[in-house]
Amino acid sequence: MKKRLTIELYFKPEMYLPLPVCIEQIEQILNIQRDYMHKSQDWYLSSSSKKKSSIYKLFDKEGVTHIGLEKLSKEYQKDRGNYFSEAIWDKETEKASLSYYLSNKSSEQQKRFKIYISISIDLSLSEMQVKPIQNFIIALAKLFNDA
Numbered sequence: 820m821k822k823r824l825t826i827e828l829y830f831k832p833e834m835y836l837p838l839p840v841c842i843e844q845i846e847q848i849l850n851i852q853r854d855y856m857h858k859s860q861d862w863y864l865s866s867s868s869k870k871k872s873s874i875y876k877l878f879d880k881e882g883v884t885h886i887g888l889e890k891l892s893k894e895y896q897k898d899r900g901n902y903f904s905e906a907i908w909d910k911e912t913e914k915a916s917l918s919y920y921l922s923n924k925s926s927e928q929q930k931r932f933k934i935y936i937s938i939s940i941d942l943s944l945s946e947m948q949v950k951p952i953q954n955f956i957i958a959l960a961k962l963f964n965d966a
Contacts, residue, residue, distance in 0.1 A: 821941050824856075826956065828936040828963055835923045835932050838895045841903065845919055846882050847962055848938065855955035857915040857940050864890055865906035865916065873910050914941040936963075 836844075849862060860880040864887075866872040877887035895903050901923045908916040916939045924931040938959075 820944050822944060822947060824940045824942055824947075824952065826938045826959065828934070828938075828959065830934050830963055832932050832934060834930075835900050836921055836934070838892060838903075841895070841919065841921060842883050842888075842891060844936075844962075845905070845907075845917065846878065848917060848936065848959070849878055851955065851958045851962065852915070852917075852938065852940070855951050855958060857909065859909035859911060859915060861909070861911060862907040862917070863910045865908050872908060877905075877907050915939065 853860065861876055862878040863872055864875040864877050866874075875886055875890055876884050877890060878884065883891065891905060894905060903921040904919065906916065906918045918935075918937040920933075920935040922933050922935075924933065
């Protein structure tokens with residue numbers, strides 16, 4: 820029997836983050852996830868179908884791929900500083916995914932930038948252990964200390 824572990828992070832940066840910072844945050848999350856929970860090293864762009872979701876490898880063990888950087892840059896430029904989102908998944912085992920959303924809800928009177936990150940991992944009951952989950956959450960909290 821499988822259970823889904825979902826961790827959601829919300830925080831408010833002081834400014835709309837540049838793409839390299841977004842990529843660095845995603846890479847850091849994937850490294851933490853690999854260290855404590857899910858060992859995948861290859862992450863693909865999520866799409867409307869399984870076939871389309873298996874085309875573009877965005878991240879591997881070295882970080883963002885060349886095609887990944889192209890795809891992320893294109894998506895980042897699409898809304899010109901108002902909204903950026905990316906969803907990736909582990910196509911090999913289909914056990915994990917990560918969604919990253921950055922939005923700008925600013926008005927002339929008030930700047931409101933938001934980041935929402937959702938991490939989902941499917942675990943069998945036999946794999947589910949409290950200590951790795953606890954360490955994973957603590958490592959994320961240290962990375963995003965204001966989340």
